[in-house]
Amino acid sequence: MARQKKASPDAASTAPSSADAVERAQAPESSGGRRLSPWRVIGAALVAIVVVSVGAVGFQWWSARAAVDAKPWFASYVDVTATPRFAFENLGGTSTKDAVLSFVVSSKTDPCAPSWGAAYSLDEARGSLDLDRRIARLQQQGGTVAVSFGGLLNDELAVGCDDPSALTEAYASVVDRYKIGTIDLDLEGAGLTDRDASERRAEAIAALQQERRAAGKGLAVWLTLPVAPSGMTSDGTDAIAAMLKAKVDIAGVNVMTMDFGDAKDAKTSMAKAAESAVSAAQRQLGVLYDRAKLHQSDPSLWAKLGATPMIGQNDTPGEVFSLADAASFNSWAVSNGLGRMSMWSANRDKTCGSNYVDLTAVSDACSGVSQGKKTFAGVLAKGFDGHISLGESAVTTAEPTSTAAADDPATSPYPIWATKNSYLKGAKVVWHHNVYQAKWWTKGDVPDNPVLNAWETPWELVGPVLPDETPIPQPTLPAGTYPTWSGTAxxxxxxxxxxxxxxxxxxxxxxxxxxxxxxxxxxxxxxxxxxxxxxxxxxxxxxx
Structure with a gap:
């Protein structure tokens, strides 16, 4: 696509027009009645033109500089509902702490009700997945989360929720619940091709962004879109155009550099195919901003781009994104000033065990390639030293509660640990204002015993007790369910x-x-x- 000429937006209403400036310059001076020379009149007109130009492009310049000055960041996607469950809260103990939690989609019973993977409502995820607490635990350790809406398997909220107000409220309920400052819109399937849904989504996100700004808060919005080595599809560029038309301030566009299929030459490496795809997307993004009369410099456009490879074995047979591809692509991305790097997914960032036989079949829990001691996250994150934009009032803004303060049964979701009690595998307790879960049957083992190795303790830290929590009813066996053990029986x-x-x-x-x-x-x-x-x-x- 050919780059269009730069087009400036209308001047701000408070800026003087050049004609007014010339007229004032030609008027008699109040002190002596002298008329200005022609050269001074021309000079005044030039100054007025500069004022108009500054008013017109000032916001564009600030926006471009803000994009370039922002630190590039890395965050893995985490499939929250995948089995086996991935302990993303443990990323807090690594150098790649941030995570993009996926996917929030429409509930199966109510298209305007957000759910995790159409399997858990937000409240159900808090209970069954302990999701809120695990997010808080990651934040305690300096990690930040974004939430991704959409994905391939279920309906993104805008597809079925045709009430604009209800749609805005659905997005807001997720943002407010998890206190996030960044959302990711992963548009695939009907979420990408449905034009009406695209317009509803853009309107709802624009309204949400305006509401948060009016309250002194921010919301970074990323669009995640499919891409080929030749660039984004027309559906993808239309989705971006709809957002720009609705006045959504797009933080960036993240392209899925994976599953290229027939669009990739068999002799081209996955790294080179990804480079071609991102380069083409950068050119397309520039055209889209020019059409919206919001010109961006080349550095700004690169800073507004992200890339997400699928690590290891891709869904397309024969496509394998290796650690060598990751290193090569990372070096290229850093040199071009890419604003974001992600990967699908943290769940898969390990070598498959010996019991996983067919490595060409994609696993949700391993990459399908031999990684040794390396991780794809460690390779792809190099040079991406920033963080996801943090939401206001996240757990990281609060000081940890002192362990000297006694645990309060009235505000503890689970029973407070006691030396004399026995605990089954999976049982949860509260100790020193944190929730722990038993890995096996235990009695007398202090939950926060500072062991050197995880296998030395029967307890796993889940996360902190959250504000305003109340006791969760605990199931107990009725008396007489089973006979009491007898040494003689x-x-x-x-x-x-x-x-x-x-x-x-x-x-x-x-x-x-x-x-x-x-x-x-x-x-x-x-x-x-x-x-x-x-x-x-x-x-x-x-x-x-």
Missing amino acids: AYDKGQRILFDGVPFEAKWWTQGDSPEAASADPDSSPWAPLTQDEIDQIIGGSGR
Whole structure:
């Protein structure tokens, strides 16, 4: 596409017109009645023209400089609802702390109700996934999150929610709940091709951005779009144009440099194909801004671009983005001043285990390539030292609560840990204002014991107790559900008993073996404690 000529917006209404300036310059001076010379008249006219130009392009210049001056950032996408669950909160202990959590989409029952992957409402995600607490934990460690709306598998909110006010409120409910300063709109499928949805989305995002600015808050908006080595599709450029037309201040456009298919020459590396795709997108973005009369400099356009490769094995057979591709592409992106680098996904950033046989089949939990001790995040993040724009009042703005203050049962979501109590695998407790989850049956192990290795403690830190939390009702087995263990009784395989209030199941015939030994030596003990999930199923009606 050919670059269009620069077009300036209308001058600000407060700026004087050049004709007014000339007329004033030609008027008699009040002190002596002298008329100005022709040269001074021309000089005054030139000054007026400069004033008009400054008023017209001042915002453009500031916007361009702001984009260039912003530090480029790296953040992995995290599939929040994928199985096995990825502990993104642990990214806080790495050098790549930021994460783009995906995907918020329409609920299956209400298109205007946001959900995580059409599987959990926001409230359900707080309970079942402990999502709010895990976000808070990441923020405690200096990480920042953005939320991505859309994706390929479900409906982005604007597709089915045709009420503009309700749509704006749906986006706002997510932004406000997680106190984020950046959103990502991943437009694929109907989310990309539906023109009506595109217009509704642009209108809603523009309204949300205006509301937040009126309240003294910001909202960075990124569009994530498919791309080929030749550039973005017309649907992609139309989506950008709709946002610009609605006066959305776009932080940037992130192109998915993956799954090129027939558009990529078989002899071209994935890194080179990605470079071509981003370069083409940069040219297209410049044309779109020129058409909107919001000219951007080349450095500003690069700063408004992001790239997201799919690490390792791509969905397209034969396409593998290797660690060498990552290093090459990272070097190119840094040298060109790219504003963002991401990857799909943190869930996959590890070598597949030996039990995963077909590496050409894409896994949600590993990359399909041998990574050794390296991570794709570590390679792609080099030179991207900035952070996702942080939302106001995020957990990182608050000082941690002193551990000297006693845990309050009235504001603790789970029981406060006690030395004498036994805890099943999966049980959650509160200790020193944090929530911990048992990795296996435990009794007497202090949750925040400062061990050197994670395997030395039965507890895993989930995150802090959140403000205004109240106790969550805990399921307990009714009295008499199982008989109390007796050292003289014989038990067959599969029989269940209660020991110290904890249910156990016999793995084989046993007599006189105390279930207490199951914690110290689980392999040789004939008893296995039930998990918290199993307890929940029993109470839910699955029977004894």
